[in-house]
């Protein structure tokens with residue numbers, strides 16, 4: 249892209265006057281070096297052989313890495329960082345010059361801008377073999393402490409990790425490929441650390457952070473002994489072996505990984521004790537590294553060539569540059585039941601495109617977290633529970649939600665206690681799991697269609713009440729020559745060997761159901777049970793497909809949907825009477841057309857409001873905040889109360905275990 253082209257960079261430099269002691273100039277340099285290190289590391293991660301996700305093409309990563317490095321080089325040519333920005337900058341500066349040694353284009357450019365400051369270029373192999381890395385490198389010495397380096401904000405560790413990648417021998421993109429299985433004779437580690445080595449390599453190469461849940465379990469094991477170590481989380485189990493065993497390199501990596509895993513919390517401004525724990529872990533990592541690699545001549549070289557991914561973990565510890573937005577998150581695992589990640593879609597509808605709000609998956613210490621089944625661990629922000637069942641109790645979330653002051657329930661039933669509540673049945677929130685339809689579809693005209701099938705029956709569990717109705721309707725319809733009720737799942741009269749369950753786990757279960765109903769005039773959509781306001785996605789699947797729903801469930805359905813557009817089985821004195829009515833509708837074309845083309849959604853304030861968490865929903869009938877606005881406003885309000893310290897955490901946070909790691 250043109251504005252990334254090299255020729256524009258010197259203009260930028262002219263505008264920026266870099267003077268000694270100028271804080272803005274030092275910040276600019278800090279930022280430029282951080283960006284250079286980050287995009288360089290991103291480029292190397294893109295060559296990972298472990299299947300790490302690639303969201304942008306390798307060429308574009310290479311391009312931004314080159315541009316960021318050149319920009320940083322030009323800034324560095326104008327300013328002696330050590331002189332202008334103090335001792336904290338000196339290690340970063342030395343690492344940056346080292347980085348340029350490996351980059352011919354970087355060297356050339358800097359020679360043009362500032363010939364006197366261009367370091368001697370040396371071929372990378374000779375450079376490496378000559379141990380030229382060592383004399384200047386105080387990264388492996390007791391002073392300065394790594395904790396201090398970390399808090400100084402200079403990207404020391406990420407620059408070091410990038411230097412390591414650049415000087416990798418043999419040259420390969422993949423850190424894991426280079427290091428898995430390589431054993432340096434100088435490291436006194438044995439087979440006990442092998443598993444830990446492998447897992448930490450994979451975590452490092454994929455940029456993965458050990459999950460907080462694993463840390464929690466690991467720490468509990470150490471403190472309370474209430475987790476079975478054998479079945480416990482592998483990563484930290486092995487970490488413990490590393491820590492307790494005779495291998496200080498494994499210990500160093502283990503503590504660096506621990507600090508990395510904690511840093512999500514560590515970034516939250518109010519987590520003072522988390523800062524302390526992370527700092528202790530970083531200090532322990534430094535102790536381990538000094539023991540493992542020494543701090544004499546050659547030590548830095550040994551660390552860089554060792555098989556342990558210490559620098560890769562340390563490189564992730566730098567505080568983020570850029571604004572610290574409020575983070576809204578959800579679990580990637582919410583997609584496990586039913587295909588598309590409904591939580592992501594819901595979060596995007598409610599919080600997307602808001603100023604100062606950043607949406608990111610799997611940030612367990614986010615400020616606001618949307619969930620149904622995957623609770624964030626050691627969480628201290630606002631929890632939004634979106635119920636897909638009858639109640640929080642059904643979803644096994646009631647105790648947590650009741651006792652957590654920053655919880656909001658969106659669903660058919662409140663959790664009580666300290667939680668807040670928005671009434672909204674799954675019939676509405678199911679739109680977060682639909683890829684093809686929005687609530688707007690519910691007010692669009694419905695043309696009459698000719699359909700070959702009589703009725704469809706699609707459920708996951710074969711409850712007796714709907715099985716009985718299925719048999720009644722199926723035999724009566726057959727008797728009258730209207731067709732049959734077709735079992736689209738393992739219930740009804742499906743042969744026992746038919747297992748169509750896999751459909752439920754396809755890309756979008758709800759979209760599939762709509763598709764399956766399309767060739768039928770009716771769809772039998774019975775709820776699992778009767779429960780207040782428990783109206784789920786089933787009736788909506790039928791409406792969206794154009795089939796007339798045969799519904800059994802809560803009368804709350806009559807507040808949402810037009811009673812002239814579906815058959816409400818509960819309103820008949822018996823199943824038999826309902827079946828009789830259905831047969832009459834099926835054999836009377838005028839009556840059938842009336843049902844099939846009637847507006848679906850009731851034209852009332854409440855019916856419309858229930859869908860208004862979605863952006864593409866029918867407009868409200870009166871002046872009032874949409875559900876989306878009301879929910880976001882309450883979440884932000886709770887967030888601000890939380891920042892004032894009035895909210896407590898769900899569970900024990902990792903810092904409760906700080907005493908495990910005495911300095």
Ligand SMILES: *[C@@H]1O[C@H](CO)[C@@H](O)[C@H](O)[C@H]1NC(C)=O
Nearest residue numbers: 333334336395396397399400
């Ligand atoms: C160096 O970093 C420390 C934090 O480790 C900070 O307190 C100090 O102010 C920094 N010094 C300069 C000159 O920026």
Ligand SMILES: *[C@@H]1O[C@H](CO)[C@@H](O)[C@H](O)[C@H]1NC(C)=O
Nearest residue numbers: 691847850851852853869870
């Ligand atoms: C819904 O009701 C409002 C008045 O309450 C009316 O103005 C509007 O036309 C109605 N819309 C439909 C689609 O019937």
